[in-house]
Amino acid sequence: xxxxxxxxxxxxxxxxxxxxxxxxxxxxxxxxxxxxxxxxxxxxxxxxxxxxxxxxxxxxxxxxxxxxxxxxxxxxxxxxxxxxxxxxxxxxxxxxxxxxxxxxxxxxxxxxxxxxxxxxxxxxxxxxxxxxxxxxxxxxxxxxxxxxxxxxxxxxxxxxxxxxxxxxxxxxxxxxxxxxxxxxxxxxxxxxxxxxxxxxxxxxxxxxxxxxxxxxxxxxxxxxxxxxxxxxxxxxxxxxxxxxxxxxxxxxxxxxxxxxxxxx
Amino acid sequence: xxxxxxxxxxxxxxxxxxxxxxxxxxxxxxxxxxxxxxxxxxxxxxxxxxxxxxxxxxxxxxxxxxxxxxxxxxxxxxxxxxxxxxxxxxxxxxxxxxxxxxxxxxxxxxxxxxxxxxxxxxxxxxxxxxxxxxxxxxxxxxxxxxxxxxxxxxxxxxxxxxxxxxxxxxxxxxxxxxxxxxxxxxxxxxxxxxxxxxxxxxxxxxxxxxxxxxxxxxxxxxxxxxxxxxxxxxxxxxxxxxxxxxxxxxxxxxxxxxxxxxxxxxxxxxxxxxxxxxxxxxxxxxxxxxxxxxxxxxxxxxxxxxxxxxxxxxxxxxxxxxxxxxxxxxx
Numbered sequence: 001x002x003x004x005x006x007x008x009x010x011x012x013x014x015x016x017x018x019x020x021x022x023x024x025x026x027x028x029x030x031x032x033x034x035x036x037x038x039x040x041x042x043x044x045x046x047x048x049x050x051x052x053x054x055x056x057x058x059x060x061x062x063x064x065x066x067x068x069x070x071x072x073x074x075x076x077x078x079x080x081x082x083x084x085x086x087x088x089x090x091x092x093x094x095x096x097x098x099x100x101x102x103x104x105x106x107x108x109x110x111x112x113x114x115x116x117x118x119x120x121x122x123x124x125x126x127x128x129x130x131x132x133x134x135x136x137x138x139x140x141x142x143x144x145x146x147x148x149x150x151x152x153x154x155x156x157x158x159x160x161x162x163x164x165x166x167x168x169x170x171x172x173x174x175x176x177x178x179x180x181x182x183x184x185x186x187x188x189x190x191x192x193x194x195x196x197x198x199x200x201x202x203x204x205x206x207x208x209x210x211x212x213x214x215x216x217x218x219x220x221x222x223x224x225x226x227x228x229x230x231x232x233x234x235x236x237x238x239x240x241x242x243x244x245x246x247x248x249x250x251x252x253x254x255x256x257x258x259x260x261x262x263x264x
Numbered sequence: 265x266x267x268x269x270x271x272x273x274x275x276x277x278x279x280x281x282x283x284x285x286x287x288x289x290x291x292x293x294x295x296x297x298x299x300x301x302x303x304x305x306x307x308x309x310x311x312x313x314x315x316x317x318x319x320x321x322x323x324x325x326x327x328x329x330x331x332x333x334x335x336x337x338x339x340x341x342x343x344x345x346x347x348x349x350x351x352x353x354x355x356x357x358x359x360x361x362x363x364x365x366x367x368x369x370x371x372x373x374x375x376x377x378x379x380x381x382x383x384x385x386x387x388x389x390x391x392x393x394x395x396x397x398x399x400x401x402x403x404x405x406x407x408x409x410x411x412x413x414x415x416x417x418x419x420x421x422x423x424x425x426x427x428x429x430x431x432x433x434x435x436x437x438x439x440x441x442x443x444x445x446x447x448x449x450x451x452x453x454x455x456x457x458x459x460x461x462x463x464x465x466x467x468x469x470x471x472x473x474x475x476x477x478x479x480x481x482x483x484x485x486x487x488x489x490x491x492x493x494x495x496x497x498x499x500x501x502x503x504x505x506x507x508x509x510x511x512x513x514x515x516x517x518x519x520x521x522x523x524x525x526x527x528x529x530x531x532x533x534x535x536x537x538x539x540x541x542x543x544x545x546x547x548x549x550x551x552x553x554x555x556x557x558x559x560x561x562x563x564x565x566x567x568x569x570x571x572x573x574x575x576x577x578x579x580x581x582x583x584x585x586x587x588x589x590x591x592x593x594x595x
Contacts, residue, residue, distance in 0.1 A: 048489070073497060090345075090350065091345075
């Protein structure tokens with residue numbers, strides 16, 4: 001298993017509730033895993049735990065069998081990259097500068113980006129179709145363009161060499177389309193699918209969009225109030241009964257939405 | 265495609281040249297005219313060479329002090345801005361300069377017997393105290409400090425420390441009060457080489473840390489979480505940034521008093537030219553900040569010549585409206 005989580009438990013200090021409760025999850029290389037659930041079900045927290053950005057209060061997470069907490073910070077950053085739901089900058093950088101920031105874990109403390117880093121950044125810009133945006137200020141970009149530039153930054157971060165690229169690494173995306181117009185949702189979905197097909201990168205994304213999850217993911221995890229309701233292939237999991245329970249609606253109401261989601 | 269970093273280098277070099285030009289030109293400006301030829305003339309012994317004495321004893325140390333203070337305050341401003349993710353954060357607006365001034369005031373008033381080192385360390389202690397307050401404020405609201413909270417915290421800290429400064433003044437005698445008030449206005453009048461040398465080790469230390477912080481601060485601009493998942497040790501960067509910027513502020517205030525607005529005007533102008541990469545903004549701001557304060561001090565010496573204005577008055581007259589303009593433009 002590339003990434004496996006066993007019996008995870010997490011609650012924010014001072015908070016009453018367990019946000020993540022007894023979650024076990026195995027992610028194989030090449031999967032596109034969709035964590036599906038209503039708002040507040042713990043999707044973002046689960047992603048942050050899987051990325052090593054939060055420490056679970058109980059349970060284990062292992063990357064290639066090695067406990068996540070034991071992997072050095074920089075090394076971990078070259079294996080797991082995170083794309084947040086939205087990125088707002090304190091200062092304006094160009095798209096290329098943002099992508100080059102992904103090279104941070106590959107450089108020493110006072111080292112400056114070299115030709116290899118620039119090449120990795122260009123590969124990432126190409127892979128996300130943002131190569132013409134390199135010199136544009138990030139703040140001047142549309143929502144979809146911003147999201148693709150941040151994905152490019154994550155790819156540059158995972159890019160270990162021109163040959164191996166980002167293979168064997170994980171891209172985690174938190175609600176990648178939630179704040180985007182429909183057109184940009186399709187753009188981002190297309191970029192992710194292309195990435196997966198060309199580089200065999202493993203993708204974990206959280207979403208509450210059934211249609212998006214059904215069209216993209218090879219595996220679906222249903223998360224409800226911090227617990228896993230069901231997991232498996234989209235066909236097995238996206239049933240009216242389960243989805244109805246997940247979003248607390250009657251199965252009759254869930255059925256038509258699912259019907260449209262399953263349509264190619 | 266070239267690295268974006270390279271494209272900013274000529275602008276940083278220009279800032280450096282501006283600083284050198286200001287330091288060389290400023291000593292020739294003042295109420296008494298001195299001549300270049302006579303200053304460096306070897307025909308007259310130094311003891312009889314009035315021009316050389318004015319240049320080397322009065323004006324050159326003053327220009328160097330202005331450069332040191334200006335460069336340090338501007339660089340500390342860049343660090344605070346990157347750290348708090350807010351272009352309006354500066355040692356002055358955060359209340360750190362005033363905290364530092366309170367420390368120095370206590371040393372001036374109650375520690376008359378202490379040598380200069382006493383003022384420096386008291387000033388460092390004051391800025392560290394103020395920064396600790398800001399640090400815990402920022403941590404208590406882990407989302408980072410919004411402009412509103414930041415400005416309110418700064419106003420509150422400034423008012424608090426100013427009240428304590430007034431209290432200290434109330435307890436001191438007339439001569440001390442006069443000296444203290446001149447100093448509080450931001451004044452490079454009385455500094456000699458010794459005060460520069462006293463502050464230098466702290467400034468050098470702070471700049472060494474700044475150099476390391478430049479790249480992590482770029483990533484912090486994306487947010488603490490995003491920086492963390494890219495391999496930045498966010499907590500350690502936060503701590504070192506707060507610590508080094510307060511050391512820098514304390515050292516600068518010990519030399520020149522709480523001179524305001526340098527840390528906000530200069531980094532903003534530099535960003536307009538080089539973009540936001542801290543590896544360019546930081547050296548650019550240090551150089552331009554040095555040149556800027558040297559120029560302001562030269563201006564302070566000639567507007568009402570032969571009277572000399574405290575340089576803090578000049579920077580405030582330029583910086584106040586500039587700050588308001590930035591505040592209006594931001595929203």
